[in-house]
Amino acid sequence: MKISEILNSRPLTASCEIFPPKKDADFAGVQHAAEEIAAIGPDFISVTYGAGGGTSRNTVKIASHIERWTGVTALAHLSCLSSTREEIAAILQELREREIENILALRGDRPTDGAPVGNHYEYAYELVREIRSAGDFCIGAACYPEGHIECPSKEEDLVHLKQKVDCGCDFLTTQVFFDNSVLYSFLYRALAKNIDVPVLAGVMPVTNAKQIKRICALSGTSLPPRFRSIIDRFGDKPAAMKQAGIAYATEQIIDLIANGVKGIHLYTMNKPDVARAIFDNLSHILREIDGLPASVREQL
Numbered sequence: 377m378k379i380s381e382i383l384n385s386r387p388l389t390a391s392c393e394i395f396p397p398k399k400d401a402d403f404a405g406v407q408h409a410a411e412e413i414a415a416i417g418p419d420f421i422s423v424t425y426g427a428g429g430g431t432s433r434n435t436v437k438i439a440s441h442i443e444r445w446t447g448v449t450a451l452a453h454l455s456c457l458s459s460t461r462e463e464i465a466a467i468l469q470e471l472r473e474r475e476i477e478n479i480l481a482l483r484g485d486r487p488t489d490g491a492p493v494g495n496h497y498e499y500a501y502e503l504v505r506e507i508r509s510a511g512d513f514c515i516g517a518a519c520y521p522e523g524h525i526e527c528p529s530k531e532e533d534l535v536h537l538k539q540k541v542d543c544g545c546d547f548l549t550t551q552v553f554f555d556n557s558v559l560y561s562f563l564y565r566a567l568a569k570n571i572d573v574p575v576l577a578g579v580m581p582v583t584n585a586k587q588i589k590r591i592c593a594l595s596g597t598s599l600p601p602r603f604r605s606i607i608d609r610f611g612d613k614p615a616a617m618k619q620a621g622i623a624y625a626t627e628q629i630i631d632l633i634a635n636g637v638k639g640i641h642l643y644t645m646n647k648p649d650v651a652r653a654i655f656d657n658l659s660h661i662l663r664e665i666d667g668l669p670a671s672v673r674e675q676l
């Protein structure tokens with residue numbers, strides 16, 4: 377199913393993200409994690425292109441497994457920075473053959489190992505435009521509530537975002553953020569630029585200190601003092617950090633929903649137990665919100 381249809385038909389969506397294995401030997405483990413996350417019942421599952429580079433092969437295989445064996449809709453990330461036009465055309469064809477209808481169109485992280493990037497694509501909007509012209513996919517893209525790490529100003533980053541959306545995005549997912557007021561201010565500024573596609577709020581439960589270092593290096597996301605205290609106090613105590621990370625993400629999501637955010641995207645980091653704990657914490661909130669007063673709902 378196209379994610380645009382899911383977003384149109386539900387007052388609130390909750391989706392999950394996983395990353396593919398770096399080594400083929402880990403494939404079965406990730407596949408199993410994907411099945412367990414699918415069993416929680418998210419509206420869709422996205423599969424990244426790895427972090428800091430990677431390839432599409434395992435992304436497509438895991439996304440295809442999710443669609444075929446769990447019945448949950450999959451969203452395959454596709455990065456273009458290191459690809460040729462011919463390679464992108466071939467991946468689109470493979471996605472079609474595997475009946476994957478949803479793509480998150482990305483530029484991609486610059487490789488940290490000095491590997492060369494291609495000269496066919498510079499920015500994500502070029503990929504969005506190309507996929508749109510192919511005609512048959514629902515397209516998502518990334519957005520940056522705090523501004524993209526390489527962009528000198530938030531204002532300029534929003535101009536680029538508007539250009540990307542106008543090339544044919546159906547929805548956006550945000551970069552990780554730990555302070556909800558950052559998201560609210562971004563949504564306000566985006567609307568003022570007439571960026572009016574659905575924005576799914578990306579929440580990452582941080583359950584170990586190494587993970588937070590990695591995501592901060594990738595994204596430059598700021599850490600509010602309240603969050604920093606948690607990491608300082610519990611970062612080297614795994615069980616306590618996990619509990620605190622689950623509680624922090626739960627609270628963040630409750631505040632987002634209470635303030636009218638209509639899409640929550642959970643960066644699960646391939647941890648079904650963490651995702652399940654958060655969904656359990658939200659069970660009544662996710663079930664009961666449908667945007668209608670009870671009196672109207674009863675008549676449906």
Ligand SMILES: NC(=O)C1=CN([C@@H]2O[C@H](COP(=O)(O)OP(=O)(O)OC[C@H]3O[C@@H](n4cnc5c(N)ncnc54)[C@H](O)[C@@H]3O)[C@@H](O)[C@H]2O)C=CC1
Pocket residue numbers: 423424425426427428453455481482483484485486498499500501518519524525526527532533536539540
């Ligand atoms: N691997 C994954 O699954 C995910 C990766 N990311 C990463 O986030 C980063 C950015 O990716 P995207 O958002 O797809 O890239 P993008 O092409 O939309 O933006 C990348 C940078 O280029 C700038 N830019 C965009 N258009 C421009 C233009 N016309 N002129 C000058 N500057 C322009 C933007 O302001 C931003 O700083 C990448 O590092 C990407 O891989 C983000 C989410 C998921």
Ligand SMILES: Nc1nc(=O)c2c([nH]1)NC[C@@H]1CN(c3ccc(C(=O)N[C@@H](CCC(=O)O)C(=O)O)cc3)CN21
Pocket residue numbers: 395398424426427428485551552587590591594595643
């Ligand atoms: N710039 C950027 N690149 C991304 O790939 C990315 C984002 N931002 N933001 C949203 C999500 C978050 N993603 C992430 C973030 C961290 C890891 C990470 O810590 N990976 C570990 C591997 C962990 C493992 O294999 O168990 C690593 O060391 O790369 C993975 C995906 C992917 N996405």
